[in-house]
Amino acid sequence: MPDWINVIIRSFSMLIILFFMTKWLGKKQISQLNIFEYISGIVLGGIAAVHAIDPNANFMYALISMFIWFIVPFIAEFLSLKSKRFRNFTEGKSxxxxxxxxxxxxxxxxxxxxxxxxxxxxxxxxxxxxxxxxxxxxxxxxxxxxxxxxxxRPLTAKDLGINVAPEKEPQTVIMDGEIMLESLANLSLNVNWLETELDKQNVSIENVFLAQADNNGQLYLDLYDDKITVPEPTEKALLLANLKKCQADLELFSLATENEESKYVYEKNSKKLQHAIDLVQPYL
The missing domain is CATH 3.30.240.20 (bsu07140 like domains)
Known part of the structure; x- marks a missing residue:
């Protein structure tokens, strides 16, 4: 076998082995490394590089050395989860x-x-x-x-005494023109709801590059055609405005009528509606 083919095969083999070893060691290995993980990562890469480009190097020796440098940090990570003292030794203290x-x-x-x-x-x-x-x-x-x-520190709603609604993370319901059924299910929504919301904005699924929905059922779109502007959802703002208008109308009716019974009914319902507005306003 020619040396260049041998190098290609070795390189691909080492790449695949390193990929799975890193994956098994966990995401921590590719984010913030402690001293032990930093050293093992460098050595594993060095072993793979040397044995990939040297056709005369014994491939079995490479596998053995890589296995040792893989299994030791793997065991160390396992022990650090079980022992605070061992974790302090390998990872250090803050x-x-x-x-x-x-x-x-x-x-x-x-x-x-x-x-x-x-x-x-x-x-x-x-x-x-x-x-x-x-x-x-x-x-x-x-x-x-x-x-x-x-x-x-920046002011928060708690500092200001403002009640805010609990909020879950938004979900991507369309990506690259494809409907994400699992994301819809996470929001307790379905395809029919999605199609209805798209119809409201006169948009077809094929033209949507990215669509995200929040836990309030608000849909945010980005289209393939950058020249088309999609309006921001306004349902919640319109609902709040309508509630406030109804409450103001009840107050006006109360002031306009001279019938005491009617005035009492208008005032009573105006207060009830204002209380309802106060309750739902954080959600709107």
Whole structure:
């Protein structure tokens, strides 16, 4: 067999083996690596590269060495899930760099972090003053997580005392012109609902590049034809406007009539409708 064919076969074989080994080691292996995973990843790639381009290298030796470098991190990962002490040894511990607004200089030196390193990491978290930070911790992955002081955090609905409706993640119901039945089922919707919503906007499924729906049944479209503008869903806004109009009409009827019984009925129902609006407004 010619050497170039041998190299092609070895390369494809190593690529497939590395793919499955990485897949079995889990997503963590390709995201934030600890020291053990970093070393094993480099070595596995090096073994695969050397034995892929060297036709004289023993392929069985490559498989044995790759198996060892695969099984050791696999066992280490399993043990780290079972033992906190072992996990601390292999992955390390997080280190507090700022606590109660005070920079921990000894911890900075321990981690080899200079003041410039700390300030750069804070800027990556959109913090430009160290005095704005209440707490900052350096994770074992090397990422710095920052908790700003309360007065420097963005306001939330809870801070303002506003009730908001619970919300589930939106689902992609059409992708590349194909209906995603599982996504529709996750929202308790069906194809008939989807076709009805598309008819409302005079759009056919074949013209839809991407369609997403939220848990309120609002459909958002992106078409293949970029020159066509699809209006944003307005059903919820129209419903809220109609409710408010009905409530205002009841108040006007109450003021316009001189019949005490009718006035009482209008006022009573106006208050009931206002209470209903207050309840459903977070959802609209």
């Amino acid at each position: 280190t507090v760099l700022i606590q109660d607004g005070k920079i921990m200089e000894d911890n900075l030196k321990k981690e080899g972090y200079s003041t410039d390193d700390l300030l750069a990491a804070l800027r990556e978290n959109n913090v430009f003053l160290a005095s704005d930070v209440e707490f900052a911790v350096l994770e074992s992955s090397g990422e710095l997580n920052v908790l700003p002081k309360k007065e420097n």
